[in-house]
Amino acid sequence: MGSNHSRPTAPTVVAIDTSSALRPRSLKRLKSAPHSLRPLRPLESASVSRSSSPSYNSLSEKHVVVERDPSRKPHLCDCLAPHDYWQPPLPTKTLLPVTVSAIYLPSPTAGLLPTPTSTQRTQSDAAYLRFLHDYPQYSSSWHVDALRRSEYTRLASDETYVDYMGGALYPASLISVHAEFLQSSVLGNTHSESSRSVLSSLGCGRRSDP
Amino acid sequence: MADDLILNHSIRSSKLSAALTATARAAVLSFFNAPPGSTVVFTANASAALKLVGEAFPFTPRAAFILPEDAHNSVHGIREFAKAKGAPLVYLSSPPRGGVRVREAFVSDIPFTAHIAHLDAHIPASQTLIDKHAPPAGTPALFAYTGQSNITNSKPPLPVLAHASDRGFTTLLDAAALAPTTPIDLTHTPVDAVAISFYKMFGFPTGIGALVLAPGIGAWLREKRPWFAGGTVEVVQVPGTVVGRAAAIDEAFEVSV
Numbered sequence: 001m002g003s004n005h006s007r008p009t010a011p012t013v014v015a016i017d018t019s020s021a022l023r024p025r026s027l028k029r030l031k032s033a034p035h036s037l038r039p040l041r042p043l044e045s046a047s048v049s050r051s052s053s054p055s056y057n058s059l060s061e062k063h064v065v066v067e068r069d070p071s072r073k074p075h076l077c078d079c080l081a082p083h084d085y086w087q088p089p090l091p092t093k094t095l096l097p098v099t100v101s102a103i104y105l106p107s108p109t110a111g112l113l114p115t116p117t118s119t120q121r122t123q124s125d126a127a128y129l130r131f132l133h134d135y136p137q138y139s140s141s142w143h144v145d146a147l148r149r150s151e152y153t154r155l156a157s158d159e160t161y162v163d164y165m166g167g168a169l170y171p172a173s174l175i176s177v178h179a180e181f182l183q184s185s186v187l188g189n190t191h192s193e194s195s196r197s198v199l200s201s202l203g204c205g206r207r208s209d210p
Numbered sequence: 211m212a213d214d215l216i217l218n219h220s221i222r223s224s225k226l227s228a229a230l231t232a233t234a235r236a237a238v239l240s241f242f243n244a245p246p247g248s249t250v251v252f253t254a255n256a257s258a259a260l261k262l263v264g265e266a267f268p269f270t271p272r273a274a275f276i277l278p279e280d281a282h283n284s285v286h287g288i289r290e291f292a293k294a295k296g297a298p299l300v301y302l303s304s305p306p307r308g309g310v311r312v313r314e315a316f317v318s319d320i321p322f323t324a325h326i327a328h329l330d331a332h333i334p335a336s337q338t339l340i341d342k343h344a345p346p347a348g349t350p351a352l353f354a355y356t357g358q359s360n361i362t363n364s365k366p367p368l369p370v371l372a373h374a375s376d377r378g379f380t381t382l383l384d385a386a387a388l389a390p391t392t393p394i395d396l397t398h399t400p401v402d403a404v405a406i407s408f409y410k411m412f413g414f415p416t417g418i419g420a421l422v423l424a425p426g427i428g429a430w431l432r433e434k435r436p437w438f439a440g441g442t443v444e445v446v447q448v449p450g451t452v453v454g455r456a457a458a459i460d461e462a463f464e465v466s467v
Binding site: 167168169170171174175178185186187188189190 | 223224225226227228230231390409410411412413414415
């Protein structure tokens, strides 16, 4: 029983923290555009801070907050929207601190282009958008672009990994999650106990661990 | 996989290992949509998974071992087990760009270079290689198939496996290169044994593969194993000849410790 590491004190918590930032991202999550993969701002407008909006719905949430602000002076539009439920914002600058004209769609450039912080980058973005306009088929690979940006940052931007024999690159989150798990877990030989009894106790919700 | 873990916090050490292993097996079965009753045997790699079948399979001189020319070396290597037990080899010939000519083939116990002369030999659809060499009823025969060639990258049609199964063959699919690129549904495309390698699918960890066994195959093949070690047996008579294989099929094939 050399692999029995149980102590007389309270059992150590060994759990997978699914809320951790180290949690691997699946393609399913990528489809819902996590923050790091947020599409680029429109080139002309962009009064919404990327870092302060947790989701696409944040636009409408902000409007609700503005409408309900008690310190705000009454406005003509209050008569138009007297109820609690949200109504489409009117294009009044006083009421709407953000511009809502932009339509946010999953962008095919999300994985390829850096956040535009300079005029120069914006120009290259515009060039790439023109390229996609002329060759729209290149936008179909945006999932791969997003994966590359989130999981394969160790690849240089001008580096391409081509495999023919079946050897995949591991995603970064797989390594970090596994390292975290190994560092927090005490794993014994499965043959030290009957794995069948463990499984049955798991299935019945009973605890046989002393 | 981490999402699926529902771990009792009191589970530690060996029980944690066992619970995680069971979770991993279930994840593999789910990923390949294996039919209920299937078994996952973890191996060192896909080649080891193929060898588990090859070394245990009860080849006989009365039934052919069929395999594609355009196959991984680890599939070709099984022929050494077949030869040792006297089974004739039958190759599925390959078109020039790789893959499998399903309707053509030839009996082969002669050197590979001699096969080339037979490449143009045509066999009618009603007399495919599989039909021609179908084993007598009750006679075990193995049909091995490479899902994606690592030489030519071709993907021969998987329904051939169902046809071979209908004709009485035990089917073995080398999916080492196929699994990383193509969804495999073992309920829709039943295969008796599938060999896979995990690092080829997602890069890490290396050094682990699996043999996915259809219901019933594992229990049958377990009794044919030519060897035992570690936890693969529950009772060993010493001195003597009695060996009791592990009741759990996965344990009967996995050598640990």
